Amino acid sequence: MVQYLETDVLIIGSGGAGMYAAIAAADHGANVLLLDKSIVGRSGATIMAQMTVAAAVGEEEPDDWRFHLKDTIAAGRDLVDEPLAKILCQRAPEKIWQMEEWGVGWARSGNHLTQVHAPGHDRKRCVYVDFLNTGPATARTLRNQVRKFDNIRRVSDLIVTDLVLQDGRAAGAVALHLETGQAVTIAAKATVIATGGLTSMYNRNSASANMGGDGYALGLRAGAELIDMEFVQFFPIGHLAPRMTGMDPIMWDPFRYKLGGRLLNGKKEEFTQNYGAPEDGKYVVTRDAATYAIFKEVEAGRGSPHGGAWLSFEHIPEADLRAAFGPVIDKLANNGIDLTKMAIEVAPIAHYHMGGLRTDDSLATTLPHLFATGEAVGGANGANRLSGNAISETFVFGELAGRSAAALSHSAMPDIHHAAQPFLDIIAEASNRAGGGMTPTAAIASLQTIMAEDVGPFRTADGLRRALDNLAQLAATLPELPTGGAMAFNQQLADWFGLRNMLVVARTIATAALARTESRGAHQREDHPGLDQAWTYNQVVRLDGDDIRLFRSEVRRLAQEELA
């Protein structure tokens, strides 16, 4: 039996952006269905963010959203969609105050919010929640607000497998209920993709389990366009070893800057200076330079035991460590890590995806009645995201997408029973594939290795072609991969649908990366070093049958007077 649901606004994904969109849509009178493939408000990237949120609230020193916009555009290496970035920077401050009113509890010094100076910003602009608690506090605050609305229905463990169209518009979706294996048809007047990015497609990442590019694949298959897919941000000093739990793997960064943590190779020697980026006792080697130096050192056989670099605080007096790390020192001790006696290992890890669904200024995608929000929106960060902008965009783009989608509540409820059938057939077929052989779960691990080896931060034409070949071979096995057959909470089946999405999204990244014969921001081609002005274009991706079509698009700019 196929269950049927209908709603004004369907929101797929319930991290910060999905929840903010739900609140905004409900506040504008729409009935909202907020779905998550895991647990509403707990899964996704937001809850893991331990760091900061950029907004020109000017609490520490005078600031203006135009300064924030200037920094955002500079970080994006000339590819930022400026109208989208303007929306982000201009509206971020009001969202910070809205969250404060809702009780998030931004860190304060005396009578004002504390703001720190994060890399790439021209001043102290980033708010946070102590201690390393920004994401959990944000998620909790938004969950509490979502619960206040009778017109938001939340459903956990519901995996959207395909969008359904009617008359060329997004008209809802087909989904798999993880607990029962039951298929669900959902009619919706408007649909919002809030599924985050794609970093769990890489074997080393800072992502939760559900950041596999689902929303991009849903949009692509339904006919929407993606933009800037080649730009995957790697974080240079993600935690690698010893095994550390209960902490965000990107936590070391501020401590390295604050205390002067030393980056060392496998022989415990400083090495960044060999790649033109000396530490000079200041420890401000940029992210791209640090990533490059670590990769090259590992390649030359001088990596740390687990294949990264050492990060050492052993030269720092214990009292200084305790002052800087605060209660984090105890969490480290629980993991058997004593920074006075040992170095830890770090390596570049996939952290954020700049690309995503191509939208206009209302966050409408190129497919009518389909919207995107949060990390799933492409363009606002260009070739490289400024630190602190990720949570800002969950708030600003969440509110905007929710409001834009709610404006379609007056349209007629689509009838998707007929159009949903082919997608229900896919669920039925996939659910009945017992048997042996490579599981989708193992195949995802293979895909993560392919992506890490040849579609990581440093790329070559040969490597990208090899990745496309390997992805094609893996894709050829997809129709036969066993899903375990019918059973409750069948994650093997969920993995099959996840892999199906990852395979198409992986091809878009590799294809766009192969075409871009220059190095810019997060996309570095070893066979095409240096930025090429002729490549000051965004690349747009569309699916044509099973073929990926790539074309160039002019970067959207603001008029000079709007920036002044």
Added chain:
Amino acid sequence: MSERLTTNLKIRRGTPGDAEAYDVIEFEFEAGQSVLDALRWIRSNRDASLAVRYSCINANACKECVMRIDGRTGYACTTALKPGEMLIEPLPNKRLIRDLVTDTLPPDERLA
């Protein structure tokens, strides 16, 4: 590299109607690795049908991987593996769905 240790995870399997059954799976680990590391390895390398709820993997932020470990309620992601044998079971006070997954959702978040 640190020393390799071995543990045998005795994992409760099945759905509410099934007879009580356990799988014992050996896992080699390094000190500091978590119970969730082992369960995820089992899903990728031994038995993808093992049902275990998790999301954030590392951060102890999502609180989804709550289960019974050696008779005590805890999070698989922050419970360190120990050599010898470990008993891994679903929460006893929640409705069992399958294997290690119980119904931990708020009542108004279920698909009715």
